[in-house]
Every structure is written in structure tokens, then in C-alpha cells.
Amino acid sequence: NAGVMQNPRHLVRRRGQEARLRCSPMKGHSHVYWYRQLPEEGLKFMVYLQKENIIDESGMPKERFSAEFPKEGPSILRIQQVVRGDSAAYFCASSPNTNIQYFGAGTRLSVL
Amino acid sequence: QKEVEQNSGPLSVPEGAIASLNCTYSDQGSQSFFWYRQYSGKSPELIMFIYSNGDKEDGRFTAQLNKASQYVSLLIRDSQPSDSATYLCAVNIEGGTSYGKLTFGQGTILTVHP
Numbered sequence: 001n002a003g004v005m006q007n008p009r010h011l012v013r014r015r016g017q018e019a020r021l022r023c024s025p026m027k028g029h030s031h032v033y034w035y036r037q038l039p040e041e042g043l044k045f046m047v048y049l050q051k052e053n054i055i056d057e058s059g060m061p062k063e064r065f066s067a068e069f070p071k072e073g074p075s076i077l078r079i080q081q082v083v084r085g086d087s088a089a090y091f092c093a094s095s096p097n098t099n100i101q102y103f104g105a106g107t108r109l110s111v112l
Numbered sequence: 113q114k115e116v117e118q119n120s121g122p123l124s125v126p127e128g129a130i131a132s133l134n135c136t137y138s139d140q141g142s143q144s145f146f147w148y149r150q151y152s153g154k155s156p157e158l159i160m161f162i163y164s165n166g167d168k169e170d171g172r173f174t175a176q177l178n179k180a181s182q183y184v185s186l187l188i189r190d191s192q193p194s195d196s197a198t199y200l201c202a203v204n205i206e207g208g209t210s211y212g213k214l215t216f217g218q219g220t221i222l223t224v225h226p
Contacts, residue, residue: 031212043156043200043216056213091155099144099204099212103155 002027004094004104005074012110013082021077021107025094032075033101034067037089049075082111115139116203118217125224131188133220135201138182144204145177145184146214151197160186191224198222 005024013019025032034046045059049069060067064082069075079086089108093101116137125131133147144163148156160175162168162184168175174187184203188195198219204212 033212033214035214035216042218043202043214045213045215048213095212099214100146100158100161101212101214102158103148106155 004029004092004102006090006092006104006107008107009105010108010110012112014112015083016081019079019082019086019109021079021090021092021109022074023077023092023094023104024074025092026096026102029094029096029102031095031097032069033093033095034075034077035091035093035103037091037106039088043091046077079109082109084111087111115215116201116217118199118201118220120218121221121223123220123222125191125222127191127193127224127226129191129224131191131195131222131224133186133188133199133201133222135184135186135217136182137184137201137203137215139203140179140182142179142182142203145175146202146204147173147175147186148200148202148216149195149197150200150219156200188222191222193224193226196222196224 032049035043037043047060047067048056064080066078089106091106092104095101118135147160149159150156162175162177172189176185200219201217202214
């Protein structure tokens with residue numbers, strides 16, 4: 001049973017470009033969470049999704065950030081018009097119908 | 113006041129000793145408590161979870177929860193150099209068993225020296 005799969009592992013973007021981060025949950029897990037870890041800071045919750053639904057996006061910046069978890073395919077975290085402050089590690093976690101979460105390897109985003 | 117607080121460390125212990133990591137939380141409605149280990153440049157790895165007051169043991173790890181004091185701890189017995197990592201305390205602030213949003217502390221850096 002494969003774990004939580006995230007890609008790409010590393011992503012480099014120039015200011016103003018778009019970043020798309022993908023996450024495939026563990027088999028049988030229908031709950032997906034995105035967290036961000038800024039350099040020298042702790043993990044911060046961004047958004048919680050179930051299939052086709054955003055359940056809680058209270059941690060998402062109001063502008064430029066969006067997330068989806070379509071019926072088919074991975075969850076996508078999209079950052080439009082990236083700025084240097086978006087440089088961070090973005091982790092996806094998945095969960096079955098409990099609150100134990102398993103993390104993917106993360107995507108390290110660098111904005112030049 | 114931070115919702116979940118940990119001493120950032122670094123905490124340094126000799127090999128074979130007991131490492132004690134502490135965490136306090138502010139929301140009395142918190143229901144679930146987790147300890148994750150994160151090696152530098154890697155993702156968080158779940159090592160323990162606890163829901164009820166008291167102790168929970170798993171191998172060399174013991175989690176302790178005291179809801180009245182809003183305190184959760186992790187003990188690592190017979191510490192090994194491979195235990196050197198950042199330990200993250202996480203709390204389900206929203207409560208319940210199906211919601212799942214986790215609030216993390218800043219993490220405690222543990223160094224186990226030979």
C-alpha cells in the first residue's frame with residue numbers, strides 16, 4: 001500500500017508564475033489536508049478537503065491560493081502569481097475516517 | 113498565547129538516557145494528541161497518538177496526557193543517536209474524531225550524543 005504521494009518534490013518558479021502541487025492520498029483515504037512549513041517555522045494548517053468538497057479553508061491565504069480534490073485524480077494546491085514569501089515546504093496528509101494523518105514527502109517550493 | 117507550545121530546545125541527552133519532551137495546549141476542548149518526528153529536510157512521521165488521560169506505551173516511546181493540566185509529554189527510553197530529530201506535538205483543536213485539523217507546536221530539537 002503506497003503512502004501519500006506528492007509531486008513534484010522540488011519546484012522552482014520565478015515571481016509571478018503559477019505553482020501546482022499535487023497530492024495522491026493513501027489508498028482508501030478520502031480526507032486530504034494541506035500544511036505549509038516556512039523556514040524556521042512550524043507546520044501551519046491550510047485547507048482540508050474531501051472528494052469534490054472543501055471542508056475547511058480557514059488557513060488559506062485569501063488571494064492567489066486555491067485547492068481542489070476532484071472526483072478522479074489527485075488533490076491540487078494551486079498558487080498563482082507566486083512571490084518570494086511563498087517559498088516553503090508544502091506537505092499533504094491523508095486520513096481514513098479518523099483523525100490520524102499520514103504525511104507525504106512534501107514539495108519544496110523555491111521562488112526566485 | 114500560542115495554542116500549542118513546546119520548548120524549542122535544543123534538548124541534548126546522552127545515548128541510553130531518557131529524553132523527556134513536553135507540550136502544553138490552550139484549548140480545553142482538544143480531544144486528540146499526536147507526536148510526530150521530523151528529520152531535517154524530511155516529512156513528519158507519526159510516532160504516537162493518545163486520546164485518554166494517562167500513559168500509552170509503544171516500544172521505547174511513552175506518551176502521557178493530563179487533560180486537567182492541558183499537558184502532553186513524550187518519553188523516549190534508551191535514547192539512540194538515530195532519535196536525533198525535531199519532535200512535533202500536534203493537537204486536534206476542533207475536537208471530535210472525524211474533523212482532523214491539526215495545530216502544531218514549534219517543535220523541540222532533540223540531540224542524542226554518543
